[in-house]
Amino acid sequence: MTEIPEHLRKRAEAAKAKAQGTTDAPAGDASPAGGAPAGDEKIPSHLLDRGIAAADQPGTVAGGPAPPAGSSGPDGHNQRLLTVVKSGSIQDTKATPQDKVHVWPHLLLAEFLAALAITLFSLLFSIFVNAPLLELADFNKTPNPSKAPWYFLGLQELLTMFHPMVAGVTIPGIGLFVLVMAPYIDKNPSKRPEDRKFAISLMTVHLMFWSVLVMIGSFFRGPGFNFIFPWNSGLFFEL
């Protein structure tokens, strides 16, 4: 028999004694199963009774023989209550049953179709539009304008307005930090749009800020990174 930690054994003994109203529980023979949960108020009483009844039987002491067929608990059960795992402690389980559907076919089919659609889209797009391959890299020929990849053009745009430290580090740094921390900053428990007007506005402004900067950097900046209108001066944009 495996060693039962001292504190658990004591607790079990005490609980068992309390449940039985006696103090004669012999050391070493304490069965944690019967007594341990007794102190907890939240366990339904019919389960408790069953557990205690089972622990009372001599046959159910760990290592002992199986109980004789006739000796069953109050409801005709002859199992012991080993432990009660409260829901919600390990996994987010719901007490009330939920309306659920099978992943196959309901979800897998949708996923398959989405994957197929995007594969077809990129295949077709790639048949008709070629990826750019300009001349060999040349350190002596700086293209005008020189642009970063599109998703960094917002940053490049900021560089035209602020000191590099501010544009390249402070602003994106703060932006990213606030983004990561969003769940810890936003303490509002509601998910309903009408309760989250401030959060939604703030995020929209944030997203718009970068989107607009990226658009300007992509389409409205020409030679010398000067402001242009693409419909007058043409596109200076490569993907």
Add this chain to the structure above:
Amino acid sequence: MADDKKPAGQALQEQLGQLTDQVQGSQAWSSIFRPGSIFRKGYNDSPRNRSYVIMNSVLYHLHPVKVKRHAVKVSYTLCLGGLSFFLFILLTVTGIFLMFFYRPTAAQAWDDIQTLQTAVGFGLLVRNMHRWTAHLMVLTVFLHMARVFYHGAYKPPREFNWVIGVMLLQFTLLLSFTGYLLPWDQLALWAVTVGTNMMGFTPVFGEQVRFVLLGGVEIGTDTLLRWYTLHVLMLPFVVVIFMAIHFWRVRKDGGISGPL
């Protein structure tokens, strides 16, 4: 004639049936497919078999057997997370193809791409796909983040998955950016020059950051090797780990968030 044909067809059918039974009864077959797999016992549509499709296959790593009815609504997730993941797979497949024909040195890289496009079967097509799906993935990840935000899906218990998500966004950008240099054309060189100059403004150790990124003081063949390794090995490795945590958390946090 007609009399002859029918028994022949039947005999063939019987033989096929026997063969199927033999294959499915073999040790090899039953070692591949677990007990309960639909490839052992066949599939006819029943709730039990629907569960077995997931439960007795590797799909169980990605999906539970059942999800909330609301979770399969395309109008809720817009498939954006799933599409980001699928694009990542497409990028891996096309990227492996490109690796067969590409050497990351300043002397060879551009020529290799040129050769790939002109002399390798499907070379141009696969390169196009790799490039366009890369841009598309940046877009879908960004939109996925927006949809998660607007649904308030980052609220407890999903706070940490949002943090993982922001990491994934950054890794996605880095993957795209490291790939940008590899063709070693004017676009690559100067886009990366602009990009890494920005990183040089990091306070205190800006110079060091730039040096580590470039593998030297200037962009050169060492930078190419460094970024190639990051692009094909290290960043995908890290992204896969983060995705695994991301998907695991989606499941442990009780599936995707409920209706608004």
